[in-house]
Amino acid sequence: MAWLFLVIASFGEIFGVMTINIYNERKSLFWLLAMIMTFGLGFYFLSLAMREIQLGTAYAIWTGLGAAGAVLMGILFFKESAGWKRMLFLSFIIAGAIGLKIMD
Numbered sequence: 001m002a003w004l005f006l007v008i009a010s011f012g013e014i015f016g017v018m019t020i021n022i023y024n025e026r027k028s029l030f031w032l033l034a035m036i037m038t039f040g041l042g043f044y045f046l047s048l049a050m051r052e053i054q055l056g057t058a059y060a061i062w063t064g065l066g067a068a069g070a071v072l073m074g075i076l077f078f079k080e081s082a083g084w085k086r087m088l089f090l091s092f093i094i095a096g097a098i099g100l101k102i103m104d
Contacts (some may be wrong), residue, residue, distance in 0.1 A: 001052075002048070002049045002050075002051065002052035003049070003084075004051060005045045005046075005048040005049035005055070006045070006046070006049035006058055006061055006062060007065070008041075008042075008045040008064050009042045009043070009044075009045035009046035009048075009049055009062055010042070010061070010062055010065035010069060011042070011069070012038050012039060012040075012041045012042020012043070012044075012045060012046075013039070013042045013062060013063070013065070013066030013069070013070070014065075014066055014069030014070055014073060015038040015042075016038040016039035016042055017066070017070040017073070018070070018077070019031055019034045019035040019038055019075050019080060020035055021074075022034075023035055030085060039053075042062075046059075046062055046099050047056065049062075053104065054104070057100050057104050060096070060097070060100055061097045061100055061101065064093045064094070064096055064097040065094075065097055067093060068090055068093045068094050068097075071086070071088075071090050098101070
């Protein structure tokens with residue numbers, strides 16, 4: 001269950017970053033509360049995951065998946081660049097997260 005909690009925590013990070021971007025565009029109380037809630041849920045599930053997964057591994061995977069997901073959300077929803085270099089280094093982040101899972 002800890003790995004599932006870690007993936008859920010990563011989604012909290014991804015959607016939290018996405019709501020920051022939306023909040024910066026719209027400045028409404030709804031998006032501010034959505035940002036607080038998504039980050040809060042992300043931290044909660046990270047804390048659950050860290051009961052069984054080592055700190056370094058959990059944090060690295062949480063931030064790596066969060067960063068990778070945020071880049072993909074930026075490309076899909078906010079018309080950010082999807083150049084080959086960006087995709088190459090994004091794949092390195094994902095490969096690192098997979099490597100940490102395999103080594104754990």
